[in-house]
Amino acid sequence: MPASSSGRPAGRPAAGAGRAPRPRAGQSTPSxxxxxxxxxxxxxxxxxxxxxxxxxxxAYADCxxxxxxxxxxxxxxxKGPPWAHNSLGASVHNAxxxxxxxxxxxxxxxxxxxxxxxTWVRDGFRDDEQERDAYRRAxxxxxxxxxxxxxxxxxxxxxxxxxxxxxxLAFNGRxxxxxxRPGPSGPELVIVDYKTGRAGLDADDARGSQALALYxxxxxxxxxxxxxxxxxxHLPTGTVAAHEHTAESLARQVTRAEExxxxxxxxxxxxxxxxxxxxxxxxxAGPRCGWCDYRRACPTGSQTPGKDPWAxxxxxx
Ligand code: SF4
Numbered sequence: 001m002p003a004s005s006s007g008r009p010a011g012r013p014a015a016g017a018g019r020a021p022r023p024r025a026g027q028s029t030p031s032x033x034x035x036x037x038x039x040x041x042x043x044x045x046x047x048x049x050x051x052x053x054x055x056x057x058x059a060y061a062d063c064x065x066x067x068x069x070x071x072x073x074x075x076x077x078x079k080g081p082p083w084a085h086n087s088l089g090a091s092v093h094n095a096x097x098x099x100x101x102x103x104x105x106x107x108x109x110x111x112x113x114x115x116x117x118x119t120w121v122r123d124g125f126r127d128d129e130q131e132r133d134a135y136r137r138a139x140x141x142x143x144x145x146x147x148x149x150x151x152x153x154x155x156x157x158x159x160x161x162x163x164x165x166x167x168x169l170a171f172n173g174r175x176x177x178x179x180x181r182p183g184p185s186g187p188e189l190v191i192v193d194y195k196t197g198r199a200g201l202d203a204d205d206a207r208g209s210q211a212l213a214l215y216x217x218x219x220x221x222x223x224x225x226x227x228x229x230x231x232x233x234h235l236p237t238g239t240v241a242a243h244e245h246t247a248e249s250l251a252r253q254v255t256r257a258e259e260x261x262x263x264x265x266x267x268x269x270x271x272x273x274x275x276x277x278x279x280x281x282x283x284x285a286g287p288r289c290g291w292c293d294y295r296r297a298c299p300t301g302s303q304t305p306g307k308d309p310w311a312x313x314x315x316x317x
């Protein structure tokens with residue numbers, strides 16, 4: 001799976017779900033309440049915005065301890081070895097980025113082998129045979145994918161950073177692709193996210209993706225054009241899972257992201273005020289621990305057997 005909205009390493013290969021909600025900031029358990037005094041600002045003093053990306057918010061939502069290891073502890077604990085599925089995802093994302101960087105008359109399927117070779121990331125594969133097999137598959141996905149694209153059509157953005165500020169967030173993120181397509185009242189933007197992992201993505205995945213919603217919210221403001229449609233393009237199957245947001249559904253996702261940001265800021269304040277970092281950033285152990293970059297450093301997660309770096313590739317065999 002893994003290369004998520006941007007080819008960034010995603011660690012475990014499938015999104016988790018079904019966890020019990022954690023208390024929100026200001027609704028902590030009694031023991032945490034005493035450890036997290038509310039810090040009062042001066043009247044009229046603007047609150048610090050929480051600078052974030054989708055990965056940062058997603059890390060905390062998945063496991064606050066993982067967030068702490070990635071973004072708070074310095075020096076950060078050592079990570080485990082690179083994952084083959086992340087190498088595959090990054091290679092495919094970069095090949096597509098470079099395909100769009102070609103002049104339109106050179107955007108032909110024959111160009112893909114060279115582009116993929118040029119961007120291929122070798123880390124994490126079990127052996128040469130598995131790596132060669134992954135390369136062949138990735139090339140076949142790309143050839144079939146670009147076959148359905150209009151080589152003359154330039155997206156509005158490829159690996160484009162969009163940024164927006166809200167009352168709480170200073171959000172920025174890199175969208176895989178932003179298309180312009182005709183809408184009922186003129187051109188509209190569409191957020192496209194490439195997926196190379198697990199099959200079975202559907203409209204609910206597109207609807208529920210906070211990252212895609214935040215990209216759409218930001219893109220609408222950056223380009224001053226409507227951006228409501230988000231799409232997950234699954235290269236291995238050539239399928240597209242799409243969702244049409246409304247202004248209200250985008251606003252709901254922004255509110256959720258702001259709530260997560262407030263929780264993170266409250267936890268960071270608590271640590272600065274002397275709380276135990278293990279209490280402020282609790283471990284959310286689960287199957288995801290086997291795929292976590294910090295499993296070896298994490299007393300809770302290290303009790304879960306780790307996955308081999310190429311494990312997600314074997315699940316495709
Ligand atoms: S190993 Fe598990 S509990 Fe520990 S940081 Fe990673 S995801 Fe969280």
